[in-house]
Amino acid sequence: FYNFDKIVEYDPISDNIQIKAATLPSSQIGAVSCVLNSITNKINCFGGYDSTSGSLRLSNKISEYDPSTDTITLKNDVLPIGIANPSCSFNSLTGNFYCFGGQSPRRMNTVIEYRP
Numbered sequence: 001f002y003n004f005d006k007i008v009e010y011d012p013i014s015d016n017i018q019i020k021a022a023t024l025p026s027s028q029i030g031a032v033s034c035v036l037n038s039i040t041n042k043i044n045c046f047g048g049y050d051s052t053s054g055s056l057r058l059s060n061k062i063s064e065y066d067p068s069t070d071t072i073t074l075k076n077d078v079l080p081i082g083i084a085n086p087s088c089s090f091n092s093l094t095g096n097f098y099c100f101g102g103q104s105p106r107r108m109n110t111v112i113e114y115r116p
Contacts, residue, residue: 058082
């Protein structure tokens with residue numbers, strides 16, 4: 001299968017793309033939803049696929065990317081279920097993330113709240 005662990009930065013002013021040194025953990029690749037936390041200026045990524053066993057399985061992992069240091073941290077908290085392709089957003093008033101829908105393995109109509 002394809003390796004979707006790359007973090008790519010796009011600069012719209014210079015119209016340049018840069019592949020970052022940090023990579024998503026093997027327990028969280030492809031079909032991930034990533035959202036900027038406007039309070040910390042870090043990017044949180046939810047779900048995706050887990051390739052640690054050599055085959056793709058749905059992931060329940062949450063990771064946090066710090067663009068200022070180009071580092072990624074796998075959080076101790078996890079989603080209640082493995083999920084791919086959720087649509088997530090951040091609420092700057094509460095500091096919470098919300099993930100809508102996705103697949104696990106069928107299409108979902110749930111909302112998951114993450115309180116870091």
